[in-house]
Amino acid sequence: xxxxxxxxxxxxxxxxxxxxxxxxxxxxxxxxxxxxxxxxxxxxxxxxxxxxxxxxxxxxxxxxxxxxxxxxxxxxxxxxxxxxxxxxxxxxxxxxxxxxxxxxxxxxxxxxxxxxxxxxxxxxxxxxxxxxxxxxxxxxxxxxxxxxxxxxxxxxxxxxxxxxxxxxxxxxxxxxxxxxxxxxxxxxxxxxxxxxxxxxxxxxxxxxxxxxxxxxxxxxxxxxxxxxxxxxxxxxxxx
Amino acid sequence: xxxxxxxxxxxxxxxxxxxxxxxxxxxxxxxxxxxxxxxxxxxxxxxxxxxxxxxxxxxxxxxxxxxxxxxxxxxxxxxxxxxxxxxxxxxxxxxxxxxxxxxxxxxxxxxxxxxxxxxxxxxxxxxxxxxxxxxxxxxxxxxxxxxxxxxxxxxxxxxxxxxxxxxxxxxxxxxxxxxxxxxxxxxxxxxxxxxxxxxxxxxxxxxxxxxxxxxxxxxxxxxxxxxxxxxxxxxxxxxxxxxxxxxxxxxxxxxxxxxxxxxxxxxxxxxxxxxxxxxxxxxxxxxxxxxxxxxxxxxxxxxxxxxxxxxxxxxxxxxxxxxxxxxxxxxxxxxxxxxxxxxxxxxxxxxxxxxxxxxxxxxxxxxxxxxxxxxxxxxxxxxxxxxxxxxxxxxxxxxxxxxxxxxxxxxxxxxxxxxxxxxxxxxxxxxxxxxxxxxxxxxxxxxxxxxxxxxxxxxxxxxxxxxxxxxxxxxxxxxxxxxxxxxxxxxxxxxxxxxxxxxxxxxxxxxxxxxxxxxxxxxxxxxxxxxxxxxxxxxxxxxxxxxxxxxxxxx
Numbered sequence: 078x079x080x081x082x083x084x085x086x087x088x089x090x091x092x093x094x095x096x097x098x099x100x101x102x103x104x105x106x107x108x109x110x111x112x113x114x115x116x117x118x119x120x121x122x123x124x125x126x127x128x129x130x131x132x133x134x135x136x137x138x139x140x141x142x143x144x145x146x147x148x149x150x151x152x153x154x155x156x157x158x159x160x161x162x163x164x165x166x167x168x169x170x171x172x173x174x175x176x177x178x179x180x181x182x183x184x185x186x187x188x189x190x191x192x193x194x195x196x197x198x199x200x201x202x203x204x205x206x207x208x209x210x211x212x213x214x215x216x217x218x219x220x221x222x223x224x225x226x227x228x229x230x231x232x233x234x235x236x237x238x239x240x241x242x243x244x245x246x247x248x249x250x251x252x253x254x255x256x257x258x259x260x261x262x263x264x265x266x267x268x269x270x271x272x273x274x275x276x277x278x279x280x281x282x283x284x285x286x287x288x289x290x291x292x293x294x295x296x297x298x299x300x301x302x303x304x305x306x307x308x309x310x311x312x313x314x315x316x
Numbered sequence: 317x318x319x320x321x322x323x324x325x326x327x328x329x330x331x332x333x334x335x336x337x338x339x340x341x342x343x344x345x346x347x348x349x350x351x352x353x354x355x356x357x358x359x360x361x362x363x364x365x366x367x368x369x370x371x372x373x374x375x376x377x378x379x380x381x382x383x384x385x386x387x388x389x390x391x392x393x394x395x396x397x398x399x400x401x402x403x404x405x406x407x408x409x410x411x412x413x414x415x416x417x418x419x420x421x422x423x424x425x426x427x428x429x430x431x432x433x434x435x436x437x438x439x440x441x442x443x444x445x446x447x448x449x450x451x452x453x454x455x456x457x458x459x460x461x462x463x464x465x466x467x468x469x470x471x472x473x474x475x476x477x478x479x480x481x482x483x484x485x486x487x488x489x490x491x492x493x494x495x496x497x498x499x500x501x502x503x504x505x506x507x508x509x510x511x512x513x514x515x516x517x518x519x520x521x522x523x524x525x526x527x528x529x530x531x532x533x534x535x536x537x538x539x540x541x542x543x544x545x546x547x548x549x550x551x552x553x554x555x556x557x558x559x560x561x562x563x564x565x566x567x568x569x570x571x572x573x574x575x576x577x578x579x580x581x582x583x584x585x586x587x588x589x590x591x592x593x594x595x596x597x598x599x600x601x602x603x604x605x606x607x608x609x610x611x612x613x614x615x616x617x618x619x620x621x622x623x624x625x626x627x628x629x630x631x632x633x634x635x636x637x638x639x640x641x642x643x644x645x646x647x648x649x650x651x652x653x654x655x656x657x658x659x660x661x662x663x664x665x666x667x668x669x670x671x672x673x674x675x676x677x678x679x680x681x682x683x684x685x686x687x688x689x690x691x692x693x694x695x696x697x698x699x700x701x702x703x704x705x706x707x708x709x710x711x712x713x714x715x716x717x718x719x720x721x722x723x724x725x726x727x728x729x730x731x732x733x734x735x736x737x738x739x740x741x742x743x744x745x746x747x748x749x750x751x752x753x754x755x756x757x758x759x760x761x762x763x764x765x766x767x768x769x770x771x772x773x774x775x776x777x778x779x780x781x782x783x784x785x786x787x788x789x790x791x792x793x794x795x796x797x798x799x800x801x802x803x804x805x806x807x808x809x810x811x812x813x814x815x816x817x818x819x820x821x822x823x824x825x826x827x828x829x830x831x832x833x834x835x836x837x838x839x840x841x842x843x844x845x846x847x848x849x850x851x852x853x854x855x856x857x858x859x860x861x862x863x864x865x866x867x868x869x870x871x
Contacts, residue, residue, distance in 0.1 A: 125717055151719035178720070
């Protein structure tokens with residue numbers, strides 16, 4: 078699970094994240110929405126440990142990320158919006174690299190890597206160089222690498238940019254399946270229809286503050302007259 | 317206007333803008349480059365002047381020697397230009413994003429090749445004028461000849477550099493196009509190359525057999541001289557032409573200039589035509605060929621498993637870095653050229669007769685060799701080690717989240733780069749020392765010195781690379797040209813001077829002084845201690861500071 082308590086982050090005069098409190102239980106797919114520059118990526122980066130909060134605490138899978146960052150990170154998977162991968166490695170080599178990096182036993186990595194490539198339909202491209210793969214294929218490798226060490230918490234930033242319908246379906250199914258198995262998923266997206274479709278709960282952040290949070294029904298009940306998530310989102314983030 | 321002309325003009329505009337924007341560059345960088353250029357020109361001119369002075373003091377032999385020295389000098393330069401053209405051409409024709417972008421534009425393939433050829437020639441050859449000018453200038457000044465000599469040297473140099481660099485590009489395209497990739501076919505290709513080298517060596521030996529007696533004596537001292545003086549070699553036309561103009565033999569010099577220019581013109585047209593003919597297929601092969609990978613991870617994996625059995629992070633980065641390095645020709649060719657040339661030179665020290673010199677001289681040469689080796693290690697650590705942490709920042713989404721700290725990642729980078737530099741540096745120094753058969757005290761110093769240099773350079777470049785880590789999709793060139801890259805270059809060069817120069821002087825004194833205040837063993841021990849302390853400070857301090865910076869910053 079994810080627990081954020083009173084998180085603050087300033088960049089000079091800009092209050093990027095302002096007293097953010099959030100709890101996402103195990104087995105939930107939480108959609109984190111907000112306009113550009115609202116503080117989504119900063120919040121995610123604080124959860125990953127890449128950015129240090131000015132104040133507040135972060136617990137991931139019950140571990141205090143401030144006190145035990147290495148242990149917390151071992152439970153975490155993160156997929157940014159435009160991730161870089163080593164161009165001159167093959168998908169198989171990239172998975173072996175990831176396994177070593179996460180200190181998984183070599184035998185386990187050797188057994189798991191082909192299975193992950195099989196799941197993502199990449200076996201026939203396992204020994205091609207990454208630079209020769211399309212954007213969608215690269216995204217699949219990134220998912221395979223991130224999920225290989227079976228993180229308990231998964232943070233996904235804009236997962237559907239530039240993907241074809243097959244890849245979008247694959248990733249949606251995968252996120253749903255992993256959530257069913259107990260993984261906590263926090264996903265940011267600008268595609269509100271997808272948030273409505275797959276999100277168990279939805280949170281909207283604006284100017285660093287969480288301005289709405291709940292299931293789609295709860296949000297609709299709390300704001301009568303707003304028929305669609307799009308209307309609610311535009312209303313809450315107008316300024 | 318033809319697309320090629322348009323592209324070349326655009327490239328020249330870009331160069332012009334880059335020159336105009338020099339004031340936006342870090343002042344320390346501009347100052348360093350200016351000081352280095354002036355220092356380089358001055359010291360090289362002085363060196364050549366002293367060389368000519370030495371030759372002319374030998375008496376009449378100089379009149380026989382100097383023209384041959386000119387031909388040999390330009391032959392060496394020609395080969396280096398070819399190498400430089402091949403490496404730059406490969407990057408320009410197959411690796412730059414610009415080529416991929418231009419391919420989508422309505423530009424004929426011939427124009428694209430022609431543009432890349434001219435661009436590669438420009439990029440690979442400008443630096444050679446920093447060698448040609450001091451050489452010819454020093455000769456002109458020594459002979460009290462008109463400085464116009466520099467002018468006509470440039471007239472000769474332009475077609476010469478175009479020819480050599482163009483040939484380098486063409487050879488590279490031919491090799492990339494026709495060298496087979498499979499293991500068996502690759503082996504056959506290497507065998508063919510060995511056979512071609514053997515045939516060329518036999519041809520040169522035959523040339524030597526038909527030489528005059530004076531020439532034979534010289535050839536025994538200076539390898540390659542006969543080939544350099546071969547009348548059909550362009551370097552020979554260049555040398556003869558410059559000397560003829562200098563002797564006011566305008567007609568003869570003019571003939572050589574016309575001969576060189578027209579040959580280059582015809583050859584350049586041929587290169588452009590042939591290159592544009594095979595370029596599309598080569599490009600196709602390059603983009604398709606990587607699917608069938610010859611190089612697998614097994615060798616680096618096994619070696620690193622043996623060296624670091626319990627450390628999977630070192631193994632992960634070791635395998636990854638070595639595979640990326642070996643699969644990128646623009647990276648390994650730089651290593652191969654620099655260290656390969658040094659290795660060739662060191663291996664030939666015996667045939668040059670340096671091992672028969674007095675022990676003082678052979679010791680001096682050994683330390684000069686170690687200095688040049690350390691200088692190469694310093695520039696390569698600045699090029700490859702310093703940008704590593706910034707380049708890894710693109711992978712922070714994975715590397716930054718792994719259950720390891722960025723500080724530990726930095727230490728891993730340091731261990732791997734230090735180990736690589738240490739193996740190469742110590743290995744090459746051992747070859748040089750064994751060829752020169754140096755004294756035991758110098759041998760001890762050398763055995764301590766090279767690992768210390770490797771430690772200091774790797775520590776400094778990794779530590780400063782972490783301190784000045786740049787987040788974002790930057791190329792190594794962009795990372796190196798910043799403040800941190802420039803500072804690293806200066807400090808690594810200073811470290812090399814501190815580490816190699818002082819022990820070199822001490823070692824020299826130990827050999828020439830017969831009455832020393834302290835026993836030799838004690839002096840050697842103290843010098844070793846000095847080397848260890850300086851290298852610990854030079855390598856350890858930036859590492860510690862880099863570690864602290866990584867711990868305290870946001871990404």
